[in-house]
Amino acid sequence: MDKIIVWLLWAIALVALAISAIAPYERVTWAMEVAPIFVVVPILWLTRRQFTLTPLLMGLIALHALVLTIGGAYTYARVPFGFWLQEVFELSRNPYDKIGHFMQGFVPALASRELMIRLGWVSTFRVANCMSVCVAMTVSAVYELIEWWVALALGQGADAFLGTQGDVWDTQSDMFCALMGALVMLMLRRFHNQQMRWIE
Numbered sequence: 001m002d003k004i005i006v007w008l009l010w011a012i013a014l015v016a017l018a019i020s021a022i023a024p025y026e027r028v029t030w031a032m033e034v035a036p037i038f039v040v041v042p043i044l045w046l047t048r049r050q051f052t053l054t055p056l057l058m059g060l061i062a063l064h065a066l067v068l069t070i071g072g073a074y075t076y077a078r079v080p081f082g083f084w085l086q087e088v089f090e091l092s093r094n095p096y097d098k099i100g101h102f103m104q105g106f107v108p109a110l111a112s113r114e115l116m117i118r119l120g121w122v123s124t125f126r127v128a129n130c131m132s133v134c135v136a137m138t139v140s141a142v143y144e145l146i147e148w149w150v151a152l153a154l155g156q157g158a159d160a161f162l163g164t165q166g167d168v169w170d171t172q173s174d175m176f177c178a179l180m181g182a183l184v185m186l187m188l189r190r191f192h193n194q195q196m197r198w199i200e
Contacts, residue, residue, distance in 0.1 A: 009062035020073035033072030037065045054195035064103045101174040105181025109136035133182040140178035
């Protein structure tokens with residue numbers, strides 16, 4: 001991924017975040033959905049010189065931030081693009097949250113793969129590939145636990161955050177989407193390896 005594209009993605013993501021903060025559909029839901037951005041962005045900024053990430057990873061983190069921002073602004077069940085997908089594919093619900101969970105598998109898997117390989121935490125690419133999928137699934141499971149705790153704490157007020165839309169299997173399908181994201185990430189492993197060699 002070209003650096004210009006990465007900068008453009010980050011510019012779009014940060015402008016969208018700023019706009020979304022003005023009048024989100026539900027302020028508390030917005031805050032919970034975009035909270036990871038406010039954790040990750042400062043870390044990336046503080047470590048940018050000591051440990052420069054590959055353009056591929058930086059671009060995908062920006063794309064993930066954009067997905068989170070849009071979901072936070074509208075709530076996942078009300079994102080217009082999701083309604084368009086619902087109509088085109090004749091789905092029973094707005095599927096935008098599944099895009100979010102796909103990214104929740106894809107990006108953490110890529111990030112953990114890059115860290116494991118570049119920091120020498122694993123001995124082979126195969127181990128890194130396997131472990132990155134495991135990390136992505138752990139992230140997905142922890143997120144589902146957080147959703148459960150929020151639901152218990154807020155009661156009915158958690159509906160917008162959970163975005164289940166009446167689907168009793170929402171948790172399982174969310175984790176399946178994260179798994180698919182992590183497995184699709186492996187399709188980029190050769191390109192990722194080239195970028196890591198270039199960075200090093």
